[in-house]
Amino acid sequence: MITTLEAVGTDTNYSLETLALHAGTTPDPVTGAMLTPIYQTTTYRQEAVGKDKGFKYSRSGNPTVSALERRLAAIEGAEFATCYSTGLAATTALFLALFKSGDRVVSSQAVYGGTVRLLRQTLAPFAVKADFVDTSNADAFAKALQKPTRLVFIETPANPTLKLTDIDLVSRLAKKAGALLVVDNTLLTPALQRPLDLGADIVLHSTTKFIEGHNATVGGALITRDANLHEQFLFTRNTIGTIQSPFAAWLTLQGVKTLPLRMARHCENAGRIARFLESHPRITRLVYPGLESFPQFELARRQQSAGGALIAFEVEGGVEAGVHLMNSVRLCALAENLGAAETIITHPVSMTHGAVPPEQRAAAGITDGLVRLSVGLENPDDIIADLEQALDASAEGLL
Numbered sequence: 001m002i003t004t005l006e007a008v009g010t011d012t013n014y015s016l017e018t019l020a021l022h023a024g025t026t027p028d029p030v031t032g033a034m035l036t037p038i039y040q041t042t043t044y045r046q047e048a049v050g051k052d053k054g055f056k057y058s059r060s061g062n063p064t065v066s067a068l069e070r071r072l073a074a075i076e077g078a079e080f081a082t083c084y085s086t087g088l089a090a091t092t093a094l095f096l097a098l099f100k101s102g103d104r105v106v107s108s109q110a111v112y113g114g115t116v117r118l119l120r121q122t123l124a125p126f127a128v129k130a131d132f133v134d135t136s137n138a139d140a141f142a143k144a145l146q147k148p149t150r151l152v153f154i155e156t157p158a159n160p161t162l163k164l165t166d167i168d169l170v171s172r173l174a175k176k177a178g179a180l181l182v183v184d185n186t187l188l189t190p191a192l193q194r195p196l197d198l199g200a201d202i203v204l205h206s207t208t209k210f211i212e213g214h215n216a217t218v219g220g221a222l223i224t225r226d227a228n229l230h231e232q233f234l235f236t237r238n239t240i241g242t243i244q245s246p247f248a249a250w251l252t253l254q255g256v257k258t259l260p261l262r263m264a265r266h267c268e269n270a271g272r273i274a275r276f277l278e279s280h281p282r283i284t285r286l287v288y289p290g291l292e293s294f295p296q297f298e299l300a301r302r303q304q305s306a307g308g309a310l311i312a313f314e315v316e317g318g319v320e321a322g323v324h325l326m327n328s329v330r331l332c333a334l335a336e337n338l339g340a341a342e343t344i345i346t347h348p349v350s351m352t353h354g355a356v357p358p359e360q361r362a363a364a365g366i367t368d369g370l371v372r373l374s375v376g377l378e379n380p381d382d383i384i385a386d387l388e389q390a391l392d393a394s395a396e397g398l399l
Contacts, residue, residue: 016075016191017260024070025253038250039063060238064246068253072211072221075256076190076203080230081223082237083249087186087206088114089242090220094182094204095123095151097229097236103150104129106141108165110158110366111184112206113348132360135165136296138173145177155184156193156303159338160348160372161365162287162312164296167303171199180229186210186339191263193304196225209339210309212255213262217248262341262377266309269383270375274311276384282321282391285314310338311373315394322369323347324394331378331386338374343383346372 014023025036039062044055055061065083073081084090095118099105105119109132119130133144135154145152152174156165167183174181182202183195189210195203205211207219222233237243244252267290274288286293289300290307300307315321326334332345349361349368375383 019071019074020259021257023074025067036064036067036250036253038246040246058246059241059243062243062246062249064253065244065249068244068249068256069221071253071256072205072207073223075259076185076223077194077196078203078223078225080225080227081221082230082233083207083244083252084220084222084237084242085244085248086218086242087112087204087208087220088118090204090206090222091115091118093233093236093240093242094202094222095119095128096240097232098151098180099123099126099128101127102129104131104148105151105153106135106144106149106179107132107153108135108155108158109133109360110161110163111153111155112159115153115184116360135170136163138166138169141170142173145173145179149174149177149179151182152179153182153184155187157187157289157308157310159187160310160312160346160370162289162294162308162310163365164289164299164303166299167195167198167200175199187310188304188308189259189263191260192267192306192308196223198303201226202229207252208337210263210266211259211339212252213259213339213341214251214255215337215340215342216255217251219244219248219252263306263309265377266375267306269377269380270309270311271307272380273373273375273383273387274307277311277313277387280388280391282316282395283313284316285312287312309375311375313371313373314369315371315391317394319369321394322371325387325390326371328390328393329386330389331382332373332390338372340374341377343376343378344374346374348372 027034043057046052069081069083073079084093107130131144134140154165171181180201182204183200184204185193185195186206186209203223205221207221224230271290274291277283278286288307288311315325326345326347329345332343335344337344348366348370
């Protein structure tokens with residue numbers, strides 16, 4: 001059972017499924033409408049000078065966005081959340097709120113390409129130092145923390161290699177070094193992984209992905225149990241003007257209602273497809289945390305409740321074969337996204353991770369022929385049939 005300070009009814013003990021449906025919202029007191037309205041307004045009429053109803057201007061706060069924030073905090077087991085216009089806007093607000101010139105961040109080697117670009121190209125001129133290390137290697141991570149570190153930023157599973165970082169271990173080492181730990185939980189969501197319970201200080205989401213789940217919005221969120229950190233995020237968001245729009249927040253509120261059900265089906269489908277690919281003679285490398293062949297399978301079992309929806313693999317014939325495969329799919333969509341109801345196939349090197357320097361990609365295991373598959377909610381037999389015909393087409397294309 002999960003506890004939230006934003007009670008649904010009078011009882012504060014609810015499961016994730018119930019919180020995803022109800023947390024943070026109540027029927028409209030005027031009409032009884034069950035869905036939170038879209039408060040599409042710029043400003044709010046005040047009763048008197050210095051007397052408002054909790055909102056003054058929609059760059060600073062909006063009732064629809066606040067409802068989503070309460071729900072996201074509840075499902076992550078936290079008290080505080082702030083929502084942003086995109087996932088990268090959330091990451092930018094995080095860094096601007098916490099960094100000063102000369103600060104240093106230790107980050108996972110394999111992280112979203114936009115995060116790498118933000119650190120290497122946008123913040124570096126302001127003397128923010130970023131070191132990208134293999135955070136799955138305890139010795140390498142501990143060595144990286146020997147230098148003063150303000151923040152540790154990890155993705156687990158990493159995008160797109162799916163390498164895991166032990167959150168409990170990293171959190172203990174980070175605290176010993178006096179660093180805050182941020183976990184990007186986009187790929188698993190609180191339906192499968194609870195970073196705050198494992199010692200993280202902050203959870204980051206691109207709500208664009210599984211949280212909203214329908215390819216309908218872009219958005220981001222920062223979630224924490226620390227009131228001081230929350231106040232810093234609120235201040236920074238207001239300062240740089242990156243709050244999520246009311247309509248996007250409303251759509252995300254609807255999407256998150258089915259998050260536990262969707263994640264269960266995503267994982268079930270991904271498991272079937274991973275086993276198919278693992279047994280296919282033309283797949284030379286297959287990575288999926290839900291398979292016993294996964295090198296960190298025991299950590300996956302301990303840290304997350306299922307394997308997730310993402311699969312990474314390589315095809316016999318190298319880069320040319322992989323590209324031919326991705327150009328041959330019919331049902332799977334070739335696109336730069338993940339976490340949608342539809343199955344999406346991606347070439348990370350040319351798409352999501354093009355901003356990552358080649359030497360960093362190589363060190364992180366992001367090869368030129370790597371294929372990332374975000375398994376959707378279609379019948380898995382149909383996805384398998386599509387991949388099978390695309391694999392056949394890629395083989396013929398090499399002849």
